[in-house]
Amino acid sequence: MSDPASAPPSPVAQGPVSSSNNRRPGGVDHAAAMDRMYRMTRHVYDVTRRYYLLGRDRLLERVVTSRNTATLEVGCGTARNLIKLAQRPEPGQLYGLDASHEMLETAATSIEKTLGIAASSGDSRLATSMAGQTAPGHAGREPIVLRQGLAEQLDAQRMFGRDEPFDTIFFSYCLSMIPTWPGAIDAAMANLRPGGHLLIVDFWDQKDLPGVFAAGLKRWLAMFHVHYRPEVHDAIVDLGKSGRGQVQFESVARRYAYIASIQKN
Numbered sequence: 001m002s003d004p005a006s007a008p009p010s011p012v013a014q015g016p017v018s019s020s021n022n023r024r025p026g027g028v029d030h031a032a033a034m035d036r037m038y039r040m041t042r043h044v045y046d047v048t049r050r051y052y053l054l055g056r057d058r059l060l061e062r063v064v065t066s067r068n069t070a071t072l073e074v075g076c077g078t079a080r081n082l083i084k085l086a087q088r089p090e091p092g093q094l095y096g097l098d099a100s101h102e103m104l105e106t107a108a109t110s111i112e113k114t115l116g117i118a119a120s121s122g123d124s125r126l127a128t129s130m131a132g133q134t135a136p137g138h139a140g141r142e143p144i145v146l147r148q149g150l151a152e153q154l155d156a157q158r159m160f161g162r163d164e165p166f167d168t169i170f171f172s173y174c175l176s177m178i179p180t181w182p183g184a185i186d187a188a189m190a191n192l193r194p195g196g197h198l199l200i201v202d203f204w205d206q207k208d209l210p211g212v213f214a215a216g217l218k219r220w221l222a223m224f225h226v227h228y229r230p231e232v233h234d235a236i237v238d239l240g241k242s243g244r245g246q247v248q249f250e251s252v253a254r255r256y257a258y259i260a261s262i263q264k265n
């Protein structure tokens with residue numbers, strides 16, 4: 001197993017290598033639950049989700065990158081968003097964290113296919129040998145660093161070997177599905193530099209959509225175990241009131257979803 005604190009960034013998902021035991025007090029293994037949820041659907045995830053995970057590209061437009069920035073997606077799934085960022089002229093350093101080994105395996109394959117960066121998943125020996133390499137023709141491209149772990153246990157140093165906090169951390173349709181989401185928000189804020197941005201896109205209350213349409217939509221989304229969680233939205237509002245950050249909300253598709261932008265004080 002490579003030690004993230006000493007190894008250079010590697011473009012791989014370190015499958016079973018976890019910086020946590022993925023268990024919460026009470027013994028619930030959330031990572032195993034996510035693996036069960038995505039074991040089959042990860043293969044069609046990007047094709048099917050494009051129609052209802054609205055606002056992801058608009059969130060990406062809010063992510064400021066440059067040669068020197070460090071950006072983390074928590075709950076990166078198939079790496080769809082990280083790959084889009086990586087295609088910028090100056091993406092900076094990109095990191096992905098996810099609870100699901102299965103999703104990270106798909107992410108690593110997708111990164112390799114799309115960006116031409118050699119990648120592997122789950123094999124920590126391969127991870128070590130390929131650390132820091134980029135494929136021919138992609139000289140200079142920073143690898144995307146993927147790690148398995150829980151959002152609420154995020155630790156830039158322990159998980160990613162970073163001595164500095166991140167410039168931007170974002171959650172794309174992830175926060176509302178984390179049972180211990182307050183811990184995930186706190187961990188993200190703790191691993192962000194002052195002035196850095198926490199960005200969140202997630203389902204909203206659909207108040208500006210016609211009633212019948214909104215009701216049908218809610219039922220349809222429930223089939224995928226996703227829904228609006230007002231308490232998450234309220235906690236973000238409270239974060240602004242507490243003085244920890246400057247909070248702004250914008251609506252996506254008539255309050256189908258919101259994008260929250262929190263600049264850390």
Ligand SMILES: C[S@@+](CC[C@H](N)C(=O)[O-])C[C@H]1O[C@@H](n2cnc3c(N)ncnc32)[C@H](O)[C@@H]1O
Pocket residue numbers: 030034038049053056074075076077078080081097098099100103149150151152171172173174177178
């Ligand atoms: C709905 S998918 C969204 C994937 C991606 N962000 C996107 O926009 O396509 C949610 C992802 O969050 C991950 N996830 C859920 N709970 C998590 C947790 N506690 N810590 C880290 N990742 C988590 C899941 O494994 C899954 O890959």
